[in-house]
Amino acid sequence: MNAQLVNEISIFVLAVFLGFEVISKVPTILHTPLMSGSNAIHGVILVGAMVIMSEATGPLQIGVAFVAVILATINMVGGYVVTDRMLEMFKSRNPRGGARS
Amino acid sequence: MHLAPYIVLLYLLAAVLFILGLHQLSSPKHARSGNLVAALGALIAVGTTIDLLHHSTLDLVLLVVAIVVGAPVGAVAARAVKMTAMPQMVATFNGVGGGAAALVAIVEFVRVPVHSSPSLVLSISVVFAVVIGAISFAGSAIAYTKLQELMRGTPITYPGQQPVNGAVAAAIVVVGVLVVVGTLSSPALWLLLLLALILGVAFVLPIGGADMPVVISLLNAFTGLAVAGDGFVVGNPVLIVGGTLVGASGTFLTKMMSDAMGRSLGNLLFGAFGKIQVSEAAGPGGARSVRSGSAEDIGTLLAYSQRVIIVPGYGLAVAQAQHVARELADVLEKRGVTVDYAIHPVAGRMPGHMNVLLAEANVPYEQLKDMEEINDAFKTADVALVVGANDVVNPAARNSPGSPIYGMPILNADEAHNIVFMKRSMRPGFAGIDNELLYDPKTIMLFGDAKDSLTKLVAAVKAA
Numbered sequence: 001m002n003a004q005l006v007n008e009i010s011i012f013v014l015a016v017f018l019g020f021e022v023i024s025k026v027p028t029i030l031h032t033p034l035m036s037g038s039n040a041i042h043g044v045i046l047v048g049a050m051v052i053m054s055e056a057t058g059p060l061q062i063g064v065a066f067v068a069v070i071l072a073t074i075n076m077v078g079g080y081v082v083t084d085r086m087l088e089m090f091k092s093r094n095p096r097g098g099a100r101s
Numbered sequence: 102m103h104l105a106p107y108i109v110l111l112y113l114l115a116a117v118l119f120i121l122g123l124h125q126l127s128s129p130k131h132a133r134s135g136n137l138v139a140a141l142g143a144l145i146a147v148g149t150t151i152d153l154l155h156h157s158t159l160d161l162v163l164l165v166v167a168i169v170v171g172a173p174v175g176a177v178a179a180r181a182v183k184m185t186a187m188p189q190m191v192a193t194f195n196g197v198g199g200g201a202a203a204l205v206a207i208v209e210f211v212r213v214p215v216h217s218s219p220s221l222v223l224s225i226s227v228v229f230a231v232v233i234g235a236i237s238f239a240g241s242a243i244a245y246t247k248l249q250e251l252m253r254g255t256p257i258t259y260p261g262q263q264p265v266n267g268a269v270a271a272a273i274v275v276v277g278v279l280v281v282v283g284t285l286s287s288p289a290l291w292l293l294l295l296l297a298l299i300l301g302v303a304f305v306l307p308i309g310g311a312d313m314p315v316v317i318s319l320l321n322a323f324t325g326l327a328v329a330g331d332g333f334v335v336g337n338p339v340l341i342v343g344g345t346l347v348g349a350s351g352t353f354l355t356k357m358m359s360d361a362m363g364r365s366l367g368n369l370l371f372g373a374f375g376k377i378q379v380s381e382a383a384g385p386g387g388a389r390s391v392r393s394g395s396a397e398d399i400g401t402l403l404a405y406s407q408r409v410i411i412v413p414g415y416g417l418a419v420a421q422a423q424h425v426a427r428e429l430a431d432v433l434e435k436r437g438v439t440v441d442y443a444i445h446p447v448a449g450r451m452p453g454h455m456n457v458l459l460a461e462a463n464v465p466y467e468q469l470k471d472m473e474e475i476n477d478a479f480k481t482a483d484v485a486l487v488v489g490a491n492d493v494v495n496p497a498a499r500n501s502p503g504s505p506i507y508g509m510p511i512l513n514a515d516e517a518h519n520i521v522f523m524k525r526s527m528r529p530g531f532a533g534i535d536n537e538l539l540y541d542p543k544t545i546m547l548f549g550d551a552k553d554s555l556t557k558l559v560a561a562v563k564a565a
Contacts, residue, residue, distance in 0.1 A: 012333075012341050019350040022120060040140070044339060064204050066163055070171040070174075071200050077176050087136055
């Protein structure tokens with residue numbers, strides 16, 4: 001087992017705990033935006049799609065990588081935009097609490 | 102892949118922004134900035150990655166073209182979608198992410214030259230990402246078609262379903278193991294992809310539309326895990342952190358959602374197989390009388406009440422009636438009636454969905470009451486106005502142990518002095534079970550489209 005793999009496993013295990021910890025404090029009303037927001041975060045797969053795009057050789061690999069980049073971009077961009085749209089509505093209804101200040 | 106230190110540090114920054122963003126999403130006040138913080142993290146991750154790429158012009162051009170194609174598609178779809186169709190939209194974005202994760206793993210594996218055998222970790226991660234990503238893609242597609250009502254929302258079952266699904270799952274395990282140990286070479290991944298797609302479809306088909314939010318949440322967690330798998334495949338820490346965060350938090354959210362429905366996740370995912378007998382036994386059937394009233398009668402009843410509690414359900418959302426509902430609440434309040442909204446945790450199609458819809462109609466935040474907060478108030482309410490909801494007020498969840506929803510926490514609408522049910526028909530709710538409350542002598546039915554009925558009620562209250 002090389003050092004890089006050990007690092008990766010450490011990151012993975014810590015991220016598991018972090019993931020549980022971060023969400024345990026979310027009120028029910030924000031569950032839909034949260035699901036949508038976390039959906040956008042896994043749009044980071046675009047990074048992976050970019051890497052394989054640049055490493056791909058031959059029409060098949062390049063073609064598949066091309067599709068992967070498109071799908072990942074839709075996930076990332078659409079995910080953040082749709083979450084923002086949902087949350088936009090939460091802002092306006094913060095009752096006169098200083099939205100104006 | 103060996104990464105330069107500054108790249109690792111930038112990825113670390115992106116990961117920190119993801120974590121901060123998720124954290125801020127937990128408070129209504131900071132939620133929106135939380136999303137932007139996470140988006141900034143994504144931007145940094147992508148920008149950093151550009152520096153990693155082998156600069157061949159063709160690849161770079163294709164990359165730019167793909168992003169230029171994908172970005173507007175995502176942005177426009179997200180802008181154009183109606184608030185009621187939000188769950189389908191999330192399912193779609195989740196599905197394409199899962200598909201991308203599967204494809205990334207395939208290309209990386211196929212790329213490894215045939216004579217140099219891939220490492221065990223690489224093979225396992227690839228198989229994992231392909232299978233989980235493809236299940237998420239196909240499952241999300243079925244969830245989309247069910248929620249968009251392109252397909253029947255009810256569970257789709259056929260004889261021998263369970264053995265067939267079991268066989269597909271077993272085939273995936275066999276092919277997966279053979280790829281990992283090296284017996285099968287990379288072309289077998291396409292077979293694996295196909296099998297996983299079939300399993301994704303077969304797995305979601307027998308699940309009812311009412312349970313779709315939980316399924317989407319689960320598939321969201323799946324995509325996260327597939328992305329984390331890809332992190333190991335291409336050796337990229339930001340994929341591992343981002344994917345794992347979503348995988349872990351999504352799993353937890355899924356559990357909370359099924360808990361709110363009072364069911365175990367296993368029952369929810371595999372319960373449909375035994376469902377036919379249950380609904381036969383639970384439904385007393387036959388012609389039982391219900392009391393239906395006119396909008397005028399009900400309008401008068403509401404106008405002379407002290408306290409009205411509105412119980413909104415998905416029927417309100419599909420009829421786009423949230424604005425009229427607020428109008429009704431406004432005219433009632435003008436007459437001195439106290440109006441609250443009782444929000445069941447799983448009202449709508451996703452937890453919190455109903456809050457989003459009512460917020461869109463500018464319903465004041467303080468009028469939206471959680472189940473725990475409002476349940477004792479039904480006793481003192483003159484009218485519980487149930488608009489397009491059904492299962493969340495079904496007393497069977499409390500009283501009949503044989504019912505599929507037995508044990509689910511419900512709103513105590515049956516304790517109100519009068520119950521007004523606004524429904525399109527006597528058709529049972531999404532869970533497909535009969536509701537005793539419809540036959541309660543205290544209940545008045547108002548049949549019709551929720552928006553039309555509410556409009557009539559507004560007029561009736563004004564006239565009263």
